[in-house]
Amino acid sequence: GQQLNQSPQSMFIQEGEDVSMNCTSSSIFNTWLWYKQDPGEGPVLLIALYKAGELTSNGRLTAQFGITRKDSFLNISASIPSDVGIYFCAGQLFTNAGKSTFGDGTTLTVKP
Amino acid sequence: KAGVTQTPRYLIKTRGQQVTLSCSPISGHRSVSWYQQTPGQGLQFLFEYFSETQRNKGNFPGRFSGRQFSNSRSEMNVSTLELGDSALYLCASSRRSGGVNNEQFFGPGTRLTVL
Numbered sequence: 001g002q003q004l005n006q007s008p009q010s011m012f013i014q015e016g017e018d019v020s021m022n023c024t025s026s027s028i029f030n031t032w033l034w035y036k037q038d039p040g041e042g043p044v045l046l047i048a049l050y051k052a053g054e055l056t057s058n059g060r061l062t063a064q065f066g067i068t069r070k071d072s073f074l075n076i077s078a079s080i081p082s083d084v085g086i087y088f089c090a091g092q093l094f095t096n097a098g099k100s101t102f103g104d105g106t107t108l109t110v111k112p
Numbered sequence: 113k114a115g116v117t118q119t120p121r122y123l124i125k126t127r128g129q130q131v132t133l134s135c136s137p138i139s140g141h142r143s144v145s146w147y148q149q150t151p152g153q154g155l156q157f158l159f160e161y162f163s164e165t166q167r168n169k170g171n172f173p174g175r176f177s178g179r180q181f182s183n184s185r186s187e188m189n190v191s192t193l194e195l196g197d198s199a200l201y202l203c204a205s206s207r208r209s210g211g212v213n214n215e216q217f218f219g220p221g222t223r224l225t226v227l
Contacts, residue, residue, distance in 0.1 A: 031214065033215060033216070035218075040220075040221075040223075041220050041221070042116070042118075042202050042204075042218035042219050042220045042221045043155075043202070043218045044218070045215055045216070045217060045218075048215045088155065090155075090216075092214065096168055097143075097206075097208055097214045098143050098145050098160030098162060098167050098168050098206070098208060099145065099157045099160060099168045099170070100145070100157065100204075100216055101157070102147075102154060102155035103154075104154050105154065
């Protein structure tokens with residue numbers, strides 16, 4: 001089956017710094033999704049991407065759908081303490097729309 | 113609009129027992145998918161229900177089953193519980209429009225502990 005490689009596994013940054021994380025896949029996806037999960041809660045959708053090359057922003061977050069359809073990245077600018085959490089990428093295929101394949105997550109720690 | 117709700121939030125069972133988890137999707141969403149989240153395996157897809165029919169199934173044993181009702185609410189059942197079934201079980205709903213705009217929105221999860 002399809003697998004997603006998400007990196008880095010964890011990041012320790014200072015408040016105010018920018019953050020970048022990415023996901024790569026061995027095969028294409030039609031949709032890329034980025035989620036944030038806080039401890040004891042379900043993942044919260046941050047950004048959804050539908051077209052190869054698409055660049056989408058949500059406040060301080062920017063994500064891109066790779067041209068090859070096999071990768072995506074998420075950038076967070078000017079990080080703040082509440083950005084702490086686990087960030088997941090997920091891919092979907094139109095032919096299997098009810099199933100998302102998830103990366104292993106990037107754990108972000110922000111030092112004030 | 114209310115989000116995805118899951119009940120119960122926490123559950124403790126012993127090996128061999130069975131358990132039923134419930135999920136109410138966002139109003140207007142007809143697809144409900146279930147995921148298992150563990151530290152070792154991450155987020156793993158269990159199955160998806162749409163219009164009361166199972167549409168997709170992940171690689172889990174037959175002890176894991178589900179169903180969906182006419183109001184799109186879904187239940188997931190795990191029989192003959194094993195220690196390894198301890199996990200956070202997440203439900204996600206979507207419109208499932210067949211292509212784009214099929215974002216999945218997650219509930220808070222049910223934390224199942226098997227002793």
